[in-house]
Structure formats: structure tokens, C-alpha cells
Amino acid sequence: MKAAAYFGVKDIRIVDIKKPEIDDHGVLIKMRACGICGSDVHVYNSGLLLEDSTKEVDNYRIIGHEFTGEIVETGRNVRGFKTDDRVVSVHNKGGMAEYVEVPGDRLKNLFILPNGLKYETAATLEPLCNPTHSFHLREPRDDETVAIFGSGIIGLGYLQNVKARTKARTIIVDVSDRRLEVAKKCGADIVINARKEDPVKKIKEITGDYYVRYQKKSAGGCQVSVDCAGTPLTLQQCFEVLHPEKGTAIIAAIYEDEAIIDPNMLLFKYMTVHGSMGYFEHETQEALDLIASGKVNRDIL
Incomplete structure (x- = not known):
């Protein structure tokens, strides 16, 4: 064969x-x-x-x-x-x-x-299982803002989870207009092409620009941010757009290049960071039910 x-x-x-x-x-x-x-x-x-x-x-x-x-x-x-x-x-x-x-x-x-x-x-089930697990690590509330870096199969799966379960505002960042068009079809509220504008600056304009003590960089106003792109730059951006004292970052990508993390940013923003790789068995059935029920549309991916 x-x-x-x-x-x-x-x-x-x-x-x-x-x-x-x-x-x-x-x-x-x-x-x-x-x-x-x-x-x-x-x-x-x-x-x-x-x-x-x-x-x-x-x-x-x-x-x-x-x-x-x-x-x-x-x-x-x-x-x-x-x-x-x-x-x-x-x-x-x-x-x-x-x-x-x-x-x-x-x-x-x-x-x-x-x-x-x-x-x-x-056949798109497994790449929905992973972001289903990511979603449950810190479930966004209806009045919160979520930033997603990377509009590939994992980022879009996370977006679909958020839109199927909450009314939270979603911002998704990518360098591909084609992928961002798909994100719009999946319900993204705001899309940002990082090749055309600074995503951190734009997100701060949208969510607020907050002072962080002892830090040179200010903070955005997102309560949850997710790195699904897996580059050193998007990881830093994922951290920076989080609201001080209220932010949770979820790392949901694999990195081929080493990334430097500023521990002072985590410290002074009282940030929570989750690594998200894989999923529990019950989340597989949960993701399959989301697809079968039509609550998420995987065909548009």
C-alpha cells in the first residue's frame, strides 16, 4: 500500500x-x-x-x-x-x-x-481538542477581551471555542490576510495584520494603555491572551497586551526558536501563565460534540 x-x-x-x-x-x-x-x-x-x-x-x-x-x-x-x-x-x-x-x-x-x-x-477534530483544553484553562467571561496571536488551525479553534461559549470580545493577529478573512468568518470581532500595523499598539488603543510600576513598557487591557503562533516575538506581544493584575497568558504553540522571557514583566503584572499542550480524554468528546452540533463550523477552515 x-x-x-x-x-x-x-x-x-x-x-x-x-x-x-x-x-x-x-x-x-x-x-x-x-x-x-x-x-x-x-x-x-x-x-x-x-x-x-x-x-x-x-x-x-x-x-x-x-x-x-x-x-x-x-x-x-x-x-x-x-x-x-x-x-x-x-x-x-x-x-x-x-x-x-x-x-x-x-x-x-x-x-x-x-x-x-x-x-x-x-479529520479536524484533534486540532479542536487542543484549543478546547486551552479554553478551559482560563475561560473568558462575557465582559472580557481575548487576544489571539496566530490565525492558523489552533488559533482559529480557540477562537471558535470562545465564540461558541461566550460573548467575550475577540482580537486575532496574523500576518496573512487570507487567514484573517477566515477568522472573520469564524466570528472574530477585530482582526489585525501584523505586517501592516503594530499589533501591540493597536490592541492598547482598543483595550486601554495601562501603567505598570517599575516597567518601561505599559500594558494593554486584555484579560486573556493566547500565543498560537510560536515565535519569540508573538510570545512577548502576548505578555505585553495583558491587563496588569488581571491577565492570563496561555502558551499554545511549539517554538522552533528559543524565546527570552522577562520575568519582571510576569512579576510586576501579577501575570498567570499556562502552558497548553494536549487535552484530556473527555475534551475529545466535547470537541466532537461541538462539531457535530454545528456550534463550530470546521468546513470554513
């Missing part, structure tokens, strides 16, 4: 590998759709996260881990799944192949697709 294999930095090739076999506890899935995760991009660009995001098959590293498909074979000890079930998988590796074997100890990451939900739509 055909599969997409990692050969080196910026070198992905289609290879022929053996069709996988299952044991008494696993299932075999015929692939229908597989998403390209941000971690896949890191693998492609730098080799970062290679072992965590790929599966070794026939001495190849097969990429892809967020996918949908149809179960074509089940082990005799499998319960809860049957042949012909339409399923979505989160973080089972080796998804960019014609068939994927999911072992018994990984079936907890397999979910039945609701009737009518398209394979392509459901």
Missing part, C-alpha cells in the same frame, strides 16, 4: 509498504481523510517531534496522526467497534497511509462518527 514517509528535513516521499495486520485486540482502518497537524509541519521543517508524531513501519517513519476512516477488520476481542463503523482517530500515528492498524491499547483514541458528519470535517 502507499504511504507518506519522512526521509529528512523537507523531504516527504510516497513509498510502498506492507498492508498492516491486526491482532485479537486491534482494528484495521481504511483511510478516508488525514489532517496535517502543526507538529507534522515541525517534523517537515526541522525534524522536531519526529518520534512523537510518526510511526515506524517497514523502517520508514510514516507521518500523520489525525485521521478518519472506516473499520474494515476487527480483532475477536474488540468491544465497542465493528466492521463498517465510521471513525475518527486522535493521535494514533501513521495516518498518511491507505490503511492504519490501531492496537487495543490505543482504541481509547478512536471515536464513532455521528451520522452525517463528513470524513474531511471530522
Whole structure:
């Protein structure tokens, strides 16, 4: 069968590998759709996260881990799944192949697709799980302002969570007009192209410009800010736009370059900082329900 294999930095090739076999506890899935995760991009660009995001098959590293498909074979000890079930998988590796074997100890990451939900739509489930977890780390209130840096699949997923659950004002920053247009379709209240204007200055104009004692830089008025871009610059901007004494920053990106953090900014702004990587099992079902109910529209992504 055909599969997409990692050969080196910026070198992905289609290879022929053996069709996988299952044991008494696993299932075999015929692939229908597989998403390209941000971690896949890191693998492609730098080799970062290679072992965590790929599966070794026939001495190849097969990429892809967020996918949908149809179960074509089940082990005799499998319960809860049957042949012909339409399923979505989160973080089972080796998804960019014609068939994927999911072992018994990984079936907890397999979910039945609701009737009518398209394979392509459901393949965006995992990048909604991550921002669903980020949302719960500090749920914005209706009268608060949230700044989101990065209008990619994670930033947009966080935006969709906020808009589906609250009336909070949302500001999203990116360098791509195309991505910002999608953000508007997802309900963003304000979009800022950082190539065209200074996002920190603009956010301070919108939310207020506050004095911070012992600091050279003032503060914005956002109660929550989220870095989904993963650059040293956006991390600093994420911190700076937070309201003094009331701000929570959520780091929801992977950084290929080291970032310098000014601890005095955290100290004198009484800032709360959360790292957000992954999600709990119940949040997967929660995200799937958001998609199936139509509360978030993943097709526009």
C-alpha cells in the first residue's frame, strides 16, 4: 500500500509498504481523510517531534496522526467497534497511509462518527481538542477581551471555542490576510495584520494603555491572551497586551526558536501563565460534540 514517509528535513516521499495486520485486540482502518497537524509541519521543517508524531513501519517513519476512516477488520476481542463503523482517530500515528492498524491499547483514541458528519470535517477534530483544553484553562467571561496571536488551525479553534461559549470580545493577529478573512468568518470581532500595523499598539488603543510600576513598557487591557503562533516575538506581544493584575497568558504553540522571557514583566503584572499542550480524554468528546452540533463550523477552515 502507499504511504507518506519522512526521509529528512523537507523531504516527504510516497513509498510502498506492507498492508498492516491486526491482532485479537486491534482494528484495521481504511483511510478516508488525514489532517496535517502543526507538529507534522515541525517534523517537515526541522525534524522536531519526529518520534512523537510518526510511526515506524517497514523502517520508514510514516507521518500523520489525525485521521478518519472506516473499520474494515476487527480483532475477536474488540468491544465497542465493528466492521463498517465510521471513525475518527486522535493521535494514533501513521495516518498518511491507505490503511492504519490501531492496537487495543490505543482504541481509547478512536471515536464513532455521528451520522452525517463528513470524513474531511471530522479529520479536524484533534486540532479542536487542543484549543478546547486551552479554553478551559482560563475561560473568558462575557465582559472580557481575548487576544489571539496566530490565525492558523489552533488559533482559529480557540477562537471558535470562545465564540461558541461566550460573548467575550475577540482580537486575532496574523500576518496573512487570507487567514484573517477566515477568522472573520469564524466570528472574530477585530482582526489585525501584523505586517501592516503594530499589533501591540493597536490592541492598547482598543483595550486601554495601562501603567505598570517599575516597567518601561505599559500594558494593554486584555484579560486573556493566547500565543498560537510560536515565535519569540508573538510570545512577548502576548505578555505585553495583558491587563496588569488581571491577565492570563496561555502558551499554545511549539517554538522552533528559543524565546527570552522577562520575568519582571510576569512579576510586576501579577501575570498567570499556562502552558497548553494536549487535552484530556473527555475534551475529545466535547470537541466532537461541538462539531457535530454545528456550534463550530470546521468546513470554513
